[in-house]
Amino acid sequence: DTGVSQNPRHKITKRGQNVTFRCDPISEHNRLYWYRQTLGQGPEFLTYFQNEAQLEKSRLLSDRFSAERPKGSFSTLEIQRTEQGDSAMYLCASRALARRGQGNNEQFFGPGTRLTVL
């Protein structure tokens, strides 16, 4: 399977604990994105990487959130001191870097990690 993979698929934690999620993108894709989706909403952008460089972070990404992509391959998203409001589906997506003038901007999503904070 050469798609985007995410682990774990489900995570239940108690408020105040730290959690870490992993995303493995499609191997030739150099852009990697994290989104969060809550019930009844569409995915909301959190942050993205081009290779190992984190190029943009949303205001949704509070100080308790940190993301890394140390070797430009897989990425991790860590949430420290989790709160009940962090309960959501965390989605990872990847895409190839489009060449100038090329319109392809399709991002390919993984299955997501569903976080429940008790």
Place this chain on the structure above:
Amino acid sequence: DQQVKQNSPSLSVQEGRISILNCDYTNSMFDYFLWYKKYPAEGPTFLISISSIKDKNEDGRFTVFLNKSAKHLSLHIVPSQPGDSAVYFCAASEIGLTGGGNKLTFGTGTQLKVEL
């Protein structure tokens, strides 16, 4: 500030008929639009996209229409099949001159149900 809006939370269509899902946007900097389909407990799956330089893009049973002046796009599925039942998300991004493209801004989704 909802920059991409899908005002119909649900749509029910009979098998074989046309499904039309609508999407409006407010950000005039958006120049690339996409439709994703999502089943429960899965990530969104890319369906079809359109650049702002076009007004129509077709792929099999799926056609996306873009009306830039109205800041409106729609997805047509014909004929609709029971397997099309899912949540459909409209998304938009800014590509600009660099060709890079960044984050996607999504609507809230429309639940399509195709009935036998």
